[in-house]
Amino acid sequence: MFDHLMRDDLVETLCRVEPVELLGLELLRRLRPQSPGWFPDDVDINELVVATTELVDYTTTCRAALHRLQKLPPVPLTEMSVEEFSL
């Protein structure tokens, strides 16, 4: 499935991933227009707990994925000969 996938293809694939619909985003979209401040201030605390927990889990997962991508091991190209370096 991932044969011949190059770096640019990987970036393009990741960019095409649909944004996750987080409860915090939904709350912000729905409640901010009714709020006088920058952030909504009259939100049910239990709903906020769920939204915060989901957001922390999501960003933690994203950070872990980022670390994994940064440390991808090199792939040896056994079938390619590089004539310039032949002895």
Place this chain on the structure above:
Amino acid sequence: MNSFHHLPAWLLNALMADSSLALAQVTGWLDPVHFYPEDYVEDHYWGMMEEDPQAATLYALTICRDLFPAVYTRAVQHIRQGASFDELDTLICQTINEQYPLFNLTTIHDMRYGIPVEWYGIDLDSPEMLDQHPWAVDILADFGAIPEKLRGIVAFDYDDVWTAWQTAQHVVRSLVIEDRQPCADLALLLLWLFSSTENSLVDHSYEAWAEGGLEPLEWSRRTLIALREAAEQAQVIIDGALRGLDLLLGDEGYRAAFRHNIRTIAQAIQRGRKHVRLSWPDGPGDRGIEDGAGRNAEPDPAVLLVRLYRNEAD
């Protein structure tokens, strides 16, 4: 002019239309600690003075973010609403203590010293023990261990305590084999007294733990789970031991049987006998089945716990 008035709404819509900017906003709203890298939090805390409220708050929020999401959410919203440090301190400590009743967190300044659990251990070699646990002196006297004045300090002699433990081990073994109450409570009392329950919270005092060079209990999910189990077991041990203590201090007949059995064991050890059968009376509230007494069908936590020591006793 109209365009200028509509600018904020347009700007907000534009921010929310972009997935990265929208995520940044919601993170700033709900999870501001996300923007402080872990290294910064550590440096910020350890680089500041011990009583610095800002450093303590940031450190506490970092811990709550990882382990207590509900506390973290409430704390962030309180800060946004302008709560003072004292209000925040009270909120965090109270909420965590409610979730973990065996914690005794009094201020978030103390969170740097690890998870604040209750330590129940009795340091028999500590002179302060005589004042802290006068009942222990009373029980140890039954085993022949009496505090002595050495170099101006009244304390137990180590050899006396060691000899007492040699006898007590046989007593515990006998009590465990009985597999009933109040023997289980008495076994737990002796195991607590001699720091031999194999539960760290019961076998160590805070001073012994800290002076022993052992690390503070780190704020991690794994430690919390282990501590919760240890604390639940510690509660069973302490509850049982205190019932056993009440029995020994309040029932002269039972105390006489206890002392008699100790003497029997001590004599057997002197004579080199390995097997001695001891007789343990029922507790004052017990009646025999032959009397038509209804026994409690619920398993007794102390008896169940003491069975863990049964393999050693066998």
